[in-house]
Amino acid sequence: MAALALLVAACGAGGSGGAGDGKGAQVTVAALPLTDSAALYIARDRGLFEKEGLKVRIQPVQQSIQALPALSKGQVDVIASANYVTFLQAYEEGALDIRVLAEGVRVAPHMMDVLVPKDSPLKTAADLKGKKVAVNILNNIQTLTLNAILEQQGAGGPVYRQIAFPQMGPALEKGRVDAVHVVEPFDSAIQDSLQARVLVDGGASPVESLPISGYVTTARYAKQHPDTAAAFRRAIEAASKIAHQDPSAVREELPKYAKVSAAQAKSIGLPAYPAATDPGRLRRLTELMRKQGLLKKAVNPSTLLVK
Template sequence: MEKTTIKVGALPIPDPVSLYIAQAKGFFKEEGLTVEPVTIVGGAAALPQIESGALDLSQTNYVSTFVAVGAGKKIKLIADMYQAGPDAFNIMVAKDSPIASVADLKGRTVMVNTLNNVGTLAVTAQLKAAGLTDRDVTFVEKPFPDMGNAIVSGQADAGWITEPFITANQSQHGFRTLADTMTGQTANLPIAGWMATEEWTQKHPKTLAAFQRAISKAQQLASSDRKEIEAMLPTYTKIDAKTASSITLGTYPSELDASRLQKVADLMLEYGYLKSPLDVKSVIAQPAGG
């Protein structure tokens, strides 16, 4: 193998749980790999780190990835990670908020964790269904852990919130869900995957294949047994065992499917995140010799 020890960037959230499952179950070791997980602050922030070689591979979200590819970055998707499920990405409001529907967001302020990314795209699709556009609301950026208090103190009218913060804000502040943003156009939207630079995938095909086999095995385990996820979350996130057992999770696909991911790129084109159409097949790393 070209490289036996690799540094892999991951966020302390449920999405990359398979990295830690594969580590704990010895799947990487079986493939002759030593994986060193590195905590990152965001998929977009990890891009310079894979470009510089500080990281070999990293978690990314598909919106960031396709924006980067659209801007000419040579990055490849190497494995799937996380796909939306019902009630895992919700627009939430304070319990006493006068806002009763998505249409009521007109003229309001909505918090998202990152501007021009998955959150704004998902909210915009819901606004469209309610007869509004993204110009009818003001998006502001706020990290997920800080959204609850910011909404309570009146800094925003609503927030696009994911787990474990949906559960936390329901129990701490009595927040209610205004809308599940992963319905209609965005139902089962692919959210996150693993990326490498094109150069890295060409230089390390065997290392890449070993990582892909181990992570796919872990994804299959995660998707077939929720208990495996629940046991792992407290080891690398701030999610305790009690919360891990009650939060709503998306799904963990074990293979990268170009037709599913194409949906993300097409939505991005429709809403102006991409200037021209993107063929997702061209972004997926092809297996060596394939």
């Protein structure tokens, strides 16, 4: 709640500044300090937003769900690294009429892992049954993907505990949980600081290449600012193409906005950065959500994409 209050205070005075459309428009973006957000910072630092005539202001936030009220109120224009599960659920419930400007990242091997202490008695995925596992948000992309992996391996489900990524290391060290399901760059940081070991590759089959986050706005904003929305999408897709073709660009960017050293950035597991949004892959995500009860009815992702 404190983080949300800070976000609203930072963005609330005078609105987001996103009034107007096209050249010279200002876009306020709430972003998590994750590898998911790399294209946003590449676009900023390589002048891709400037090339499109945009002025982009980035507001850090620890959980994408924290920025949801600010997005609804127009205090931010876009949420980067927006966890699709959270926002698709909000859409289905009628809490927020979302639109996807651009795809963020897709699952790749070891971009997230289930970590346990080095001396943990847990040795295989099957050992997680009934154990306490930390996730950033309950009933979300981490639980969705890990449940799918465990189901394929015939393993039973754990008991999930909601703990923000920055607090997962201390929680694991103090024994508050048996394992943490954590994304980069926190993944590598916990392995380095605690000598934690990988129990489950969170990017393994059957969830590899599954879209998990994107750049999300509201239908209202997309309708009122079509030129700005299109320009923002072009800049992000150009940056994602750079990230895909040259992973070193991501590794150079990470220390600038995430709590990761240059040395750590050289070895962390990166997600996949798609140059364009694929409705078919998004449909695969919504089908998995329905299977696990996170959506009550089918959602056609194509209707949510900003052209």
